Amino acid sequence: MDGLDALKKKYLDGILAAADEAALEDLRLSALGKKGEVALMMRELGKMTPEQRQQTGPVLNALKDELNSALAARKAALGDAVLEERLRTEWLDVTLAGRHRRQGSIHPVSQVTEEVTAIFADLGFSVAEGPQIESDWYNFDALNIPPEHPTRTEMDTFYMHRDEGDNRPPHVLRTHTSPVQIRHMQQYGAPCRIIAPGRVYRADYDQTHTPMFHQIEGLALGADLSMANLKWVLEEFFSAFFGISVKTRFRASHFPFTEPSAEVDIQCSWDQGQLKIGEGDDWMEVLGSGMVHPKVLKAGGVDPDKFQGFAFGMGIDRIAMLKYGIPDLRAFFDSDLRWLRHYGFAALDQPTLHGGVSR
C-alpha cells in the first residue's frame, strides 16, 4: 500500500497548499472525479478476488473520505481568509467627524402659505386651485370687470400672444387669485368654503412690488353668511397667524366683484420705527374683501337668490414680510443663498395652528 500512501500524501499536501477554490476543484477532479486517480482505483476493485477486495475496499473508502474532508476544511479556511481580508480592508472609523452638508431651507412664501392653509383648514376651509394663464373672461368679465372697466388697465396686465388676424381676446397671466372663485363655483356650486393660494402677475417693480407675487383668495358661500362672519373669520385668522389677539378695521372701498366692499386693516403700532402687530392705535392695510356680487355668483352658476357669501384676497408675500420682519419684497425672488439661509425655515419647522412656528 506504499503507492496509496504516496497518493494520499500528494493530495493532502496539494489541498493544504491550494491557493483558491479553483485550485481545490482541480485537485478534487483529479483525485475523485469520474476519471480521477482514486476513482480509477475503485474501479479496479471489480477485478479483484473477494479477499483482496475486502482488504482494499475499506482502505480506498477511507482515503476518499479523508480527501473529501480535507477538501471541505481547506474550502472553509479559504472562505474565512477572504472574509478576513475584506474585514481588514473595508473598515470604517465611525469615530471620525461627519462631512458637513449644507441644508436647503423652506422659502418664507412656502412656509407662510402652509401656515395660512393650516389655520383656514381648522376653520373648515379647503384649498382650491386654478391656472396661472387665464382667459380674460375668468380673470375679468366673470368678476364683473367689463372690457372698458379701469381695473383692467390699473392691474398692469401681462397679455399672452395671439397670432395676427386672431381677434379673440388674448389670454392673460392672472392678475389675482379671484378667478379661482368662479372656477370653484362652476365645478362645485354652493355652499362652499375655500381658500386659493397661488402666483399672480402684474407689470410692476419696486420695493413693494414684483411682477410675480402671491395671493390667497377666500370664498365662503351659504344661505345667510354676512360681513359679520367675514369679520370674525379674519380676526380669528390674524390672531392665529400673528400669535396675538389682532383687531381689524373695515374701511368702505370698491371692488367690482363685491358689494359692499371693504379694505381691511389690522391693528398695529410703530414704536421707534419698529412695527408691532396686534397693539397700539395705528392701522395697516392687509386685504380687500366684501360680499360676493350677485353677478359674480351668476357667472359661477350659483343662484344669488339662494346663496350669498363673502370673499377676500390678500398678499401672501406681504403678510410674510409683516410676520417675519422682512424689509424688501424684491429679495424674495432673487434666489440669494445668504438671504434664503437667513429668512428660510428648516424642513422640520412644521406650521402649527397657533401662530405658525417659533424661530
Ligand code: DAH
Ligand atoms: N382681487 C383683488 C386684488 O387682487 C383682491 C380682492 C379684493 C379679492 C376683494 C377679493 C375681494 O376676493 O373680495 O386686488
